[in-house]
Amino acid sequence: MQSVRVPATGAPRAWPLYWAHGREAEAGMRVLIAYRSKYGGTEACARALAERIQGDTVLADLRRRPLPQPRSFDVVLVGGSIYGGRIQREVTWFCESHEEDLLSRPLGLFICCFYTGERAQTQIREAFPESLYNHAFGRAHLGGTLHPASLGLLDRFLVRSLGSPPGDVNRTRAEEIEALARATVQAGAVPAGRSAPR
Numbered sequence: 001m002q003s004v005r006v007p008a009t010g011a012p013r014a015w016p017l018y019w020a021h022g023r024e025a026e027a028g029m030r031v032l033i034a035y036r037s038k039y040g041g042t043e044a045c046a047r048a049l050a051e052r053i054q055g056d057t058v059l060a061d062l063r064r065r066p067l068p069q070p071r072s073f074d075v076v077l078v079g080g081s082i083y084g085g086r087i088q089r090e091v092t093w094f095c096e097s098h099e100e101d102l103l104s105r106p107l108g109l110f111i112c113c114f115y116t117g118e119r120a121q122t123q124i125r126e127a128f129p130e131s132l133y134n135h136a137f138g139r140a141h142l143g144g145t146l147h148p149a150s151l152g153l154l155d156r157f158l159v160r161s162l163g164s165p166p167g168d169v170n171r172t173r174a175e176e177i178e179a180l181a182r183a184t185v186q187a188g189a190v191p192a193g194r195s196a197p198r
């Protein structure tokens with residue numbers, strides 16, 4: 001499998017760790033972060049989420065195969081970046097083909113993009129199937145990054161029409177990454193004696 005398992009690090013695991021630190025996942029909580037990134041901005045956000053969530057977290061690039069099955073996880077996060085107002089088709093495909101499984105467990109959604117405020121909210125709403133959007137415990141806009149030198153010719157041309165400033169731009173929203181990580185840990189916390197849906 002091409003996905004990357006992020007080893008749990010940090011504090012000892014005798015306690016439900018989110019009690020101790022308000023953030024780290026309960027021991028054994030399995031989290032899937034499925035993402036699509038064109039130039040690496042969303043991938044960096046997915047990795048930052050994984051580091052903050054800890055637990056047993058798997059990062060899965062939606063371009064690669066085979067992909068992990070969402071039903072094997074206690075919580076799933078799905079995200080991608082916005083180009084021309086739309087999320088990548090791999091994200092749409094993953095959401096549609098696993099809709100039932102994604103509706104049966106805690107789900108968080110995220111996008112990376114440049115627009116903010118109401119425009120960003122609209123982009124999130126339109127990026128995911130309505131059923132998943134309504135079901136999600138979190139719908140986060142994690143900001144955007146741009147390195148013009150790394151863009152393909154067409155993207156370089158298109159991005160000028162967005163009014164993007166010249167030079168590298170990093171508008172990653174660290175506080176949103178932190179908030180989604182916290183919400184993920186809380187969403188995956190199950191009462192003692194019960195296991196999350198598999």
Ligand SMILES: Cc1cc2nc3c(=O)[nH]c(=O)nc-3n(C[C@H](O)[C@H](O)[C@H](O)COP(=O)(O)O)c2cc1C
Nearest residue numbers: 037038039040041042081084085113114115144145
């Ligand atoms: C050609 C191009 C088109 C873009 N279109 C949009 C857009 O419609 N809305 C938006 O908010 N951001 C847009 N962006 C900004 C990207 O979503 C942002 O740079 C994001 O961080 C890219 O993430 P990635 O490197 O993971 O693909 C665009 C960027 C490029 C290069």
